[in-house]
Amino acid sequence: MAVAGDRTRVTRVNILLLELRANRNLLALHHSATLSHDELGQFPWEDQNHTDAKESLLQAARKAPIAAIGFRIQCNKWAILVRLLLGEIPERSIFTHKGMDKALKPYFELTNAVRIGDLELFRTVQEKFSDTFAQDRTHNLIVRLRHNVIRTRLRNISISYSRISLPDVAKKLRLNSENPVADAESIVAKAIRDGAIDATIDHKNGYMVSKETGDIYSTNEPQTAFNSRIAFCLNMHNEAVRALRFPPNTHNQKESDEKRTERKQQEEELAKHMAEEDDDDF
Structure with missing residues (x-):
């Protein structure tokens, strides 16, 4: 307890x-x-x-x-x-x-x-x-x-869209600001700079021009995703192992087949010897 x-x-x-x-x-x-x-x-x-x-x-x-x-x-x-x-x-x-x-x-x-x-x-x-x-x-x-x-x-x-005007971008983003086109241009520029989208801005004509989407499997993205999931699984396994609880003296409770057979023979001999002593008393 x-x-x-x-x-x-x-x-x-x-x-x-x-x-x-x-x-x-x-x-x-x-x-x-x-x-x-x-x-x-x-x-x-x-x-x-x-x-x-x-x-x-x-x-x-x-x-x-x-x-x-x-x-x-x-x-x-x-x-x-x-x-x-x-x-x-x-x-x-x-x-x-x-x-x-x-x-x-x-x-x-x-x-x-x-x-x-x-x-x-x-x-x-x-x-x-x-x-x-x-x-x-x-x-x-x-x-x-x-x-x-x-x-x-x-x-x-x-x-x-391979090409879309910035006013249409603002409309599709549903920006409710005083100058949605300027805000849309700023948002697109920041997204391009951060690598969120692969596109360019035609400032003169007011267009966002998207580049052709490449084969994602030719990049390192699948490898990165797999690595992240494998790391998560390994971490969960390690946490589970560290959280295991074992009863005290567990290592002393294990015995080989030979020792188990020897112990049973000793118990049988002892029981037989005690039975013989009881017979002698009678």
Whole structure:
């Protein structure tokens, strides 16, 4: 009973440490989001902080007790936002876990808006669940997702059109600003500079000219994706091995077939000897 109690305490301490580590990353992420963001989504991008926060949150949610549904829901909410900020789209199965689907519905609709790059739908979801996001203290991070929505939409436009005018780009991006064409040109220029799209701007005629899409399998992108997934699986395996608990003196309980046979023979001889002594007494 004492050993079981110690194990329970160790498990609780591990979960608490994971929670504290996740919260520390979340506070840094929340602080960064609160400090600076503007209408076009120009904000300092810190991939390392986002990646660390994602790993801590996923690990905390995975190691949390099944009964701690509230803690797991909160971890998933933050993990979804961090993955969206990193340009990832969370799997649909995350939103359908038993006991979580209702609480994660606002974040499912938010993910859908980011996935298809619909800025109008994104605004609608923001307004519809504004109270929920304010209560979860995730509103500032969601504001930053506007940048990802625009990037996704712009990437789809560059794939669909070999050449398109900047006014049409502004119309398709649904920019509701005082000078949408100038904003669209600025957004396209920044996306080209960051490598989000492969295109050029014809400033004289006011066009965005997309380059032909090459064979993605001739690049390092598949290798990078596989490497990321393999690293995740190896890390999960190592964490599982480190989390294993073994009963004390397990190594002493193993015996070879020869020793087991010898022990049984000794027990049989002892039982036979005791039986003979009992017969002699009679």
